Amino acid sequence: MAEIFVLAEHRQGQLRDITFEMLTKARELAEKTNADLTAVLLGKNVREHAKNLVEYAKRVLLVEDDKLEHFNSDAYQKVLSHIFKERKPILTVIGHTSYGVELAPRLAAALNVPLATDCIDLAFEGDALTVTRQMYGGKVNVKAVLRKAEGYMVTVRQAAFQVQKPPTPSNGEIEEIPSPLTEEITTKRFLQYVLPPPGGVDITAAEVLVGIGRGIKDQSNIPIVEELAKSIGGVLACSRPIVDKGWLPSDRQVGISGKTVKPKLYIALGISGAFQHVLGMKNSDLIIAVNKDPKAPIFSFSDYGIVEDLFKIVPPLRNKINELKAQKT
Amino acid sequence: MDIIVCVKHVPETAEAELKIDASGKTIEKTGLVFDINEWDDYALEEAVRIKEKFSGTVTAITVGPEDSDSTLRKCLARGADKAIRLTDLKFTNSDAYATAKILYSIIKNLHFDLILTGAQAGDDGSAVVGPVLAGLLGVPHATMVKKIEFGEGKAVVNRELEGGLEERLEVKLPAVFTVQTGINEPRYVSIMGIRKAMQKEIRVMGLADIGLNESEVGEAGSWLKIEKLYVPPVEKQAEFLQGSPDEIATKIIEILKSRGLV
Numbered sequence: 001m002a003e004i005f006v007l008a009e010h011r012q013g014q015l016r017d018i019t020f021e022m023l024t025k026a027r028e029l030a031e032k033t034n035a036d037l038t039a040v041l042l043g044k045n046v047r048e049h050a051k052n053l054v055e056y057a058k059r060v061l062l063v064e065d066d067k068l069e070h071f072n073s074d075a076y077q078k079v080l081s082h083i084f085k086e087r088k089p090i091l092t093v094i095g096h097t098s099y100g101v102e103l104a105p106r107l108a109a110a111l112n113v114p115l116a117t118d119c120i121d122l123a124f125e126g127d128a129l130t131v132t133r134q135m136y137g138g139k140v141n142v143k144a145v146l147r148k149a150e151g152y153m154v155t156v157r158q159a160a161f162q163v164q165k166p167p168t169p170s171n172g173e174i175e176e177i178p179s180p181l182t183e184e185i186t187t188k189r190f191l192q193y194v195l196p197p198p199g200g201v202d203i204t205a206a207e208v209l210v211g212i213g214r215g216i217k218d219q220s221n222i223p224i225v226e227e228l229a230k231s232i233g234g235v236l237a238c239s240r241p242i243v244d245k246g247w248l249p250s251d252r253q254v255g256i257s258g259k260t261v262k263p264k265l266y267i268a269l270g271i272s273g274a275f276q277h278v279l280g281m282k283n284s285d286l287i288i289a290v291n292k293d294p295k296a297p298i299f300s301f302s303d304y305g306i307v308e309d310l311f312k313i314v315p316p317l318r319n320k321i322n323e324l325k326a327q328k329t
Numbered sequence: 330m331d332i333i334v335c336v337k338h339v340p341e342t343a344e345a346e347l348k349i350d351a352s353g354k355t356i357e358k359t360g361l362v363f364d365i366n367e368w369d370d371y372a373l374e375e376a377v378r379i380k381e382k383f384s385g386t387v388t389a390i391t392v393g394p395e396d397s398d399s400t401l402r403k404c405l406a407r408g409a410d411k412a413i414r415l416t417d418l419k420f421t422n423s424d425a426y427a428t429a430k431i432l433y434s435i436i437k438n439l440h441f442d443l444i445l446t447g448a449q450a451g452d453d454g455s456a457v458v459g460p461v462l463a464g465l466l467g468v469p470h471a472t473m474v475k476k477i478e479f480g481e482g483k484a485v486v487n488r489e490l491e492g493g494l495e496e497r498l499e500v501k502l503p504a505v506f507t508v509q510t511g512i513n514e515p516r517y518v519s520i521m522g523i524r525k526a527m528q529k530e531i532r533v534m535g536l537a538d539i540g541l542n543e544s545e546v547g548e549a550g551s552w553l554k555i556e557k558l559y560v561p562p563v564e565k566q567a568e569f570l571q572g573s574p575d576e577i578a579t580k581i582i583e584i585l586k587s588r589g590l591v
């Protein structure tokens with residue numbers, strides 16, 4: 001029976017959301033191609049996770065080894081290569097996450113399996129695999145086809161697929177595979193996790209966020225938006241480049257590598273709307289975006305859009321809010 | 330320390346209006362401003378800083394057409410010692426995998442202690458070249474690196490995970506690291522630096538010079554073949570507020586009022 005593999009991603013004792021997103025999409029593909037859906041789980045003391053995964057998959061391949069306590073792409077590559085050679089999955093789905101990015105490209109090249117990364121959709125057309133991905137920060141979608149092969153590999157974007165439990169739990173089996181790792185991996189060793197610096201402002205607690213992006217152009221312009229944030233009773237947040245440049249501290253960053261926020265109001269000023277940012281703010285109650293570019297992807301995630309220079313909008317907006325406040329007191 | 334930096338010359342598209350060209354498989358490039366890929370810019374800066382600290386050389390390499398010279402010149406002006414451009418009509422339509430093979434075929438003949446490149450390219454966002462190159466060279470790799478420190482025959486790096494978390498890894502050298510934005514602050518180039526860089530030579534090599542087969546590059550040597558480009562379908566289009574800035578500000582206030590936000 002043909003198999004579709006989903007590599008379960010977990011960290012610090014938790015299965016990550018991407019795992020269930022991948023299982024949901026892969027289940028659809030497995031049904032269409034008449035393949036078995038197999039979750040592959042590597043780790044140390046992760047049997048509890050396996051019990052969770054059998055609800056979604058036909059089977060869970062479980063490899064437990066002390067050497068797999070922390071994610072290590074070299075260790076994963078050895079184990080997965082071993083499993084692949086025996087089982088030859090028609091498709092392997094891995095998250096386009098920090099772990100997946102570390103693992104998939106080198107693994108695919110070593111196995112001579114064509115790979116497409118950061119996919120937002122995938123489909124078999126006959127025995128060809130077609131994928132949808134994005135280019136130019138989400139301004140263009142691409143439909144691409146992988147080179148014909150007996151097995152394919154993809155990494156998929158986080159939150160591209162909505163998790164759905166199978167109508168009836170799969171009640172899959174857990175199949176244990178002895179670890180093929182004979183010695184310690186010495187090329188690359190995990191030392192420790194490094195937490196973000198504590199303290200600072202908690203933007204996740206704010207009801208109103210004014211998010212600024214590269215459109216702010218210069219650090220000297222920050223006071224202009226800070227005043228707006230103040231008058232509206234909100235807190236300043238930002239996209240990644242603002243932190244990279246050192247204009248605001250990292251605790252203000254919204255997005256996949258920053259914070260996930262859900263304020264009552266998010267005002268996006270000069271933010272293009274790359275998915276890495278959008279993932280962190282799209283569930284805000286009300287989103288208003290100001291951007292010069294009418295095609296900026298941020299507008300497809302906003303309730304209200306303003307195609308204008310942010311420096312023309314911010315001052316009158318701030319003045320009007322101040323006037324309103326003055327009337328009330 | 331001898332460091333190789335792999336860079337890509339890409340269009341700046343955040344503020345540009347993009348048009349899909351007649352073939353439907355790429356965008357119209359005329360009118361777009363090209364520059365060094367943002368992530369590679371940080372990789373180059375990191376390489377130059379390491380060189381300044383430990384001495385050695387920095388070699389910038391790109392796969393791309395003649396226009397890419399301006400990106401290589403920028404690298405030279407910023408402190409790279411040598412520049413190599415790999416150009417061949419046969420390279421057209423190479424995906425990230427084929428590009429890694431092209432880079433490998435030249436780098437395998439060079440001495441290096443470290444290879445740096447961007448965590449991804451801003452145009453196709455593949456995040457594939459670095460780790461595949463490392464695999465071909467048979468050296469360790471780490472992706473999305475935000476900090477590099479050196480020990481005896483090894484480096485200790487911080488890799489970015491999600492949500493602000495990082496992991497610290499010890500990696501044997503030589504190695505390939507892909508660099509994440511924010512690892513440093515790329516320097517500005519002085520006019521003097523640019524002038525001096527204009528005089529430096531850029532070595533240009535093609536398919537025959539690097540001993541690769543035609544079938545290993547271009548579309549034939551790629552994992553991915555683009556079928557078509559299209560404008561992303563809009564799931565939820567914003568309601569656009571029109572008028573003068575003053576009128577727009579008033580409209581925003583009305584919306585906020587109706588929601589009890591002011």
Ligand SMILES: Cc1cc2nc3c(=O)[nH]c(=O)nc-3n(C[C@H](O)[C@H](O)[C@H](O)COP(=O)(O)OP(=O)(O)OC[C@H]3O[C@@H](n4cnc5c(N)ncnc54)[C@H](O)[C@@H]3O)c2cc1C
Binds near residue numbers: 215275296344449
């Ligand atoms: C692994 C990884 C993780 C990442 N994590 C994050 C993350 O957590 N958060 C994050 O934000 N990004 C993250 N990124 C980066 C992300 O891909 C984008 O590069 C980034 O979000 C772009 O920021 P921006 O929108 O501010 O800048 P740009 O994309 O450069 O957009 C600037 C926008 O400003 C507009 N503009 C310019 N001038 C004006 C003006 N005067 N008035 C109005 N509009 C103007 C432009 O039209 C443009 O749309 C990550 C990337 C990677 C690879």
